[in-house]
Amino acid sequence: MERKGDGSGLGCSELSFGSVFTGSSPKLSDGTRFTGSPSRTGSLKDTRNSCPRVDVFVCTADPTIEPPIMVISTVLSAMAYDYPPEKLAIYLSDDAGSDLTFYALLEASIFARQWIPFCKKFNVQPRSPAAYFVSTSPPDDGGGQSQTRDFLAIKKLYREMEDRIETATMLGRIPEEARLKHEGFSQWDSYSSKRDHDTILKILIDSKDPCSTDIDGSALPTLVYLAREKRPQHFHNFKAGAMNALIRVSSKISNGANHSQSRLFLRVITNVEFHGTDGCGGPLYIGTGCFHRRDTLCGREFNQDSKIDWKKHDDHRRQQSVHELEAEAKTLASCTFEQNTQWGNEMGLKYGCPVEDVITGLSIQCKGWKSAYLNPERKAFLGLAPSTLPQVLVQHKRWSEGDFQILLSQYSPAWYAHGRISLGLQLGYCCYCLWAPNCLATLYYSIIPSLCLLKGISLFPQVSSPWFLPFAYVIFGKYISSLVEFIRADGTVLGWWNEQRIWLYKRTSSYLFATTDTILKKLGFGDTAFAITDKVADEDVSERYEKEMMEFGSASPMFVVLSTLAMLNLFCLVGVVKKVIMNESFARLYQTMPLQILLCGVLVLVNFPLYQGLLLRKDRGRMPTSVTLKSSAVALLVCAIFSFLH
Ligand SMILES: O=c1ccn([C@@H]2O[C@H](COP(=O)(O)OP(=O)(O)O[C@H]3O[C@H](CO)[C@@H](O)[C@H](O)[C@H]3O)[C@@H](O)[C@H]2O)c(=O)[nH]1
Structure with a gap:
C-alpha cells in the first residue's frame, strides 16, 4: 500500500530549480x-x-x-x-x-x-x-x-x-x-x-x-x-x-x-x-x-x-x-x-x-x-x-566553485550589482552563481523519489489529481525547451541526450564538491586552487573518445558519488520490478507514482554508460573495481537503512 511522503524536501528542491530557471530567463530575451x-x-x-x-x-x-x-x-x-x-x-x-x-x-x-x-x-x-x-x-x-x-x-x-x-x-x-x-x-x-x-x-x-x-x-x-x-x-x-x-x-x-x-x-x-x-x-x-x-x-x-x-x-x-x-x-x-x-x-x-x-x-x-x-x-x-569525463568534472568544479564564491563575495550579483546592472543581467549572473548549490536539489531528485518508490511512498500528485498537471508541465516543458535550444545551437538529438547525462554528472559530483569546498573555505579551511584543465589525452584514451566511449579509469571521489547514485537507482528499479512481478499490479503503481517510476527509469537510462563502466567493460577506461565495490556497498546500505527506517 502506498503512503504519502513529506513534501518539504520536494518543495525546497522545486524552489531551488525554480530560482535557477528564473535566473536563466534572460536567455529568452532577443x-x-x-x-x-x-x-x-x-x-x-x-x-x-x-x-x-x-x-x-x-x-x-x-x-x-x-x-x-x-x-x-x-x-x-x-x-x-x-x-x-x-x-x-x-x-x-x-x-x-x-x-x-x-x-x-x-x-x-x-x-x-x-x-x-x-x-x-x-x-x-x-x-x-x-x-x-x-x-x-x-x-x-x-x-x-x-x-x-x-x-x-x-x-x-x-x-x-x-x-x-x-x-x-x-x-x-x-x-x-x-x-x-x-x-x-x-x-x-x-x-x-x-x-x-x-x-x-x-x-x-x-x-x-x-x-x-x-x-x-x-x-x-x-x-x-x-x-x-x-x-x-x-x-x-x-x-x-x-x-x-x-x-x-x-x-x-x-x-x-x-x-x-x-x-x-x-x-x-x-x-x-x-x-x-x-x-x-x-x-x-x-x-x-x-x-x-x-x-x-x-x-x-x-x-x-x-x-x-x-x-x-x-x-x-x-x-x-x-x-x-x-x-x-x-x-x-x-x-x-x-x-x-x-x-x-x-x-x-x-x-x-x-x-x-x-x-x-x-x-x-x-x-x-x-x-x-x-x-x-x-x-x-x-x-x-575537455574530451574526457574526469577533465569535464574538474573544470566544472572550478567554474561552479568560483561562481558560488562570487555569489557570497562583496561583488555578489545579488546585492553589489543591484542598481548597477539591469535586473535581467543580475538574474543571468545569479543563474551561473547558483550552479553549485543547485546540486542539493538534483541530489534530492536523484535519491529520495527512487527510495520512496521502493517503499511505495508517493511523493508527487497522482495522475487523477489536478496538481499532477503543473508537475508534468514543468518537467516536459523544461526538457522540450532545452532540446529546442540545443537544436537551435546546431546540436543534434543524440548530442542533447548526452548533454543531459553530463548535466546530471556535473550536478551530482562537480557541483557537490564545489559547494562543500566553498563552505569549507568560508569557514576558514583550505585555500583557493586552480586545477588546470588537461589538454592532452593518451592514445588509447583518444581512441575510446573516437568510439564515443565514456572515460572513467580513475578511482576519483567524484566517480564514487556518481557510481553510488547510479547503483542506488538501479537497485530501486530492480526492487520495484520485483514487487510488480511478485504481487502488485503495475497499473495501480503507475496510477499512484507515475512520475517516480519515470524519474527512476530515466535515471537508470541516463546512467547506462556508468553501468557499462562499472560492470561490463574490460578496457583501461572502465571504472576501477574498488569504485564498483564501494558504490554497490554504499547503495545497498542506503536502500537497507531507508527500508528499515520507514
Ligand atoms: O597559474 C595559472 C593557471 C592557469 N593559467 C592559464 O589559464 C588558462 C585557463 O586555464 P584552463 O585550465 O585552461 O581553464 P579552462 O577552464 O579551460 O578555461 C576557462 O575558464 C577559466 C576560468 O576558470 C578562464 O580563465 C579561461 O579563460 C577560460 O577559458 C590556461 O591557458 C592556463 O595555462 C595560467 O596562466 N596560470
Whole structure:
C-alpha cells in the first residue's frame, strides 16, 4: 500500500530549480544589438587606418598538459589574423617559465614568415596549422599547381618544425645548437624552478623593425614571450596574476587598446544564453573569445568621455631600442611590482577567485560598461574542450566553485550589482552563481523519489489529481525547451541526450564538491586552487573518445558519488520490478507514482554508460573495481537503512 511522503524536501528542491530557471530567463530575451562584422563592414584594407591596435594574450602554465606544439598553433593562428600586422601584437604568458615553450615559440616566429603569407594568399581556414593540416588534404587541381606545391611545401616545413619541438619536449631538453644560436636562452641561466625564477621576457618579433618581414616582404605582427617572475614567498594568483603582468608589459611594448584570449567553445552558453544576456546589457566575460578595451581592465569607470577616437589613439611611438624596452618591461612583471597597489583589486583581473574572468567582467559591467555579443558565421575563436569525463568534472568544479564564491563575495550579483546592472543581467549572473548549490536539489531528485518508490511512498500528485498537471508541465516543458535550444545551437538529438547525462554528472559530483569546498573555505579551511584543465589525452584514451566511449579509469571521489547514485537507482528499479512481478499490479503503481517510476527509469537510462563502466567493460577506461565495490556497498546500505527506517 502506498503512503504519502513529506513534501518539504520536494518543495525546497522545486524552489531551488525554480530560482535557477528564473535566473536563466534572460536567455529568452532577443539580444544581439551588434551585428556588424569585418566582412560586412567592408574590406580590412579599406578600414586599415581606423583599425585599433590589438594585443592578443595566450596563456600557458604547464608544458606537459598544454604541449608547446599546441600552444604555438594557437599563437600562429592569432598571428595569421586578417588584420594590419603593425597593429597586432601576440603575447604568450608562460607560467611554467619553460625553455621548451620558449624554444617552440622561437620556432613559430620563424615558421610564421611562411605561414602568414600562405594563409593570406589562399585564404586558409582554420589558421591554426595543427588544425589545418589535420582537416585539410592537398588541394586538387582546382586550386592550380602552385597551390598544391605551396601546400605540400608548407606542410613539410610544419611537420619538420613539429618533429623538432616534439623531440625536444620528449627529451625535456633544447638542442644545443638552438641554445647557442639564440641569446634568449641565457635568461634560463639563473632559473631554479617553475616557482622560483626571474622575469624572462623576449620580443621575438618587433613589428616596428623593418627587417621583421615575412618571405613576401610584408610586416609581421609583434610576438613576445613572457614568464613573469616567480618566488616561493610571493603568491602568484594563477591566471589572474599572469594576465595582470601581461596587461602591464603589453602597455609598455605595444599598448593595444583591446585584448583577447583564445580557446574554448560552449554550445548552449555561447549560442543561446549569451545571445539572451546581450539584450540585458551584454554577455559575461568568460576569459576567452573576448575583446576588451584596455581601460576597462584597468578599473576605469564609464563616463561620457570614455568614447575613443581610434585614429587619435593609434599613435604609439617609441624612442627606446628593443633591449631597453625589454629591460623596462621586465620590471613590470616582477613579484614585488603589485605590492601596495590596487592590482588584483581595483585594477586588472581580480584575485582570490577561481573564475577571475567572471568576477572581473561583473565589476566592469558594474562600472557602467556594456559588452556586446557578436557571433559571426565564421567563428572568431575555436578552442579545445575537455574530451574526457574526469577533465569535464574538474573544470566544472572550478567554474561552479568560483561562481558560488562570487555569489557570497562583496561583488555578489545579488546585492553589489543591484542598481548597477539591469535586473535581467543580475538574474543571468545569479543563474551561473547558483550552479553549485543547485546540486542539493538534483541530489534530492536523484535519491529520495527512487527510495520512496521502493517503499511505495508517493511523493508527487497522482495522475487523477489536478496538481499532477503543473508537475508534468514543468518537467516536459523544461526538457522540450532545452532540446529546442540545443537544436537551435546546431546540436543534434543524440548530442542533447548526452548533454543531459553530463548535466546530471556535473550536478551530482562537480557541483557537490564545489559547494562543500566553498563552505569549507568560508569557514576558514583550505585555500583557493586552480586545477588546470588537461589538454592532452593518451592514445588509447583518444581512441575510446573516437568510439564515443565514456572515460572513467580513475578511482576519483567524484566517480564514487556518481557510481553510488547510479547503483542506488538501479537497485530501486530492480526492487520495484520485483514487487510488480511478485504481487502488485503495475497499473495501480503507475496510477499512484507515475512520475517516480519515470524519474527512476530515466535515471537508470541516463546512467547506462556508468553501468557499462562499472560492470561490463574490460578496457583501461572502465571504472576501477574498488569504485564498483564501494558504490554497490554504499547503495545497498542506503536502500537497507531507508527500508528499515520507514
Ligand atoms: O597559474 C595559472 C593557471 C592557469 N593559467 C592559464 O589559464 C588558462 C585557463 O586555464 P584552463 O585550465 O585552461 O581553464 P579552462 O577552464 O579551460 O578555461 C576557462 O575558464 C577559466 C576560468 O576558470 C578562464 O580563465 C579561461 O579563460 C577560460 O577559458 C590556461 O591557458 C592556463 O595555462 C595560467 O596562466 N596560470
